[in-house]
Amino acid sequence: MRLLVALVLCLVASPALAQFWGHYANARFGYEIDVPPGFVGQGESDNGDGQLYYNLGSQQGLAVWGGHLLDSFEQEVADRLAHASAENWGISYQASTPHWASFSGQRDHRIFYQRMIALCDDTSYAAFRLEHNIGDLAQMQTVVEGLVRSFRPSDC
Structure with a gap:
C-alpha cells in the first residue's frame, strides 16, 4: 500500500518539480x-x-542589471521613473524606502514592474524589470512576488 501511495505522489508531483526556478x-x-x-x-x-x-x-521579458550611482539611490529611482514616464508608460504604482524602490506602469497592452535595491557598497544599485502583456497580469503576480523575495545583495 505504501508503494502505491508513493507512486501516486510521485506522479502528481512530477509536473510541479519541472517548474523549478533558476x-x-x-x-x-x-x-x-x-x-x-x-x-x-x-x-x-x-x-x-x-x-x-x-x-x-x-x-514576457525580464532584465536584471546593476549600475553605479551618479548621485544618490533616491535620485536614481527618480531618474528611472522620469525615464519610464518619458517613454509614455502610465505609472500606476510606486513605493520606496532608502534601500529599495518598486514601481509599475502600463502602456497599451503591456505592463512592467521594476524593482531597484541599493547595494552594500552604497555606491551602486541593482534592478530588475519584468514586462508582459496585460492579459497575463493575474498569473504574473506570483512571479513578481518570487522575484521580489529572491532579489538581494550578495556581498554584504
Whole structure:
C-alpha cells in the first residue's frame, strides 16, 4: 500500500518539480535573483552588469542589471521613473524606502514592474524589470512576488 501511495505522489508531483526556478548571481555588482521557469537567459552582457531573459511563447521579458550611482539611490529611482514616464508608460504604482524602490506602469497592452535595491557598497544599485502583456497580469503576480523575495545583495 505504501508503494502505491508513493507512486501516486510521485506522479502528481512530477509536473510541479519541472517548474523549478533558476538562479542568477552577478559577480560584478554583487546581487542575486531567482529566475522564473520558462525564462531563457540570453547570456551575461559584455560589461558584466546583468542579463536578459525571455519567455518567448508568452511574450514576457525580464532584465536584471546593476549600475553605479551618479548621485544618490533616491535620485536614481527618480531618474528611472522620469525615464519610464518619458517613454509614455502610465505609472500606476510606486513605493520606496532608502534601500529599495518598486514601481509599475502600463502602456497599451503591456505592463512592467521594476524593482531597484541599493547595494552594500552604497555606491551602486541593482534592478530588475519584468514586462508582459496585460492579459497575463493575474498569473504574473506570483512571479513578481518570487522575484521580489529572491532579489538581494550578495556581498554584504
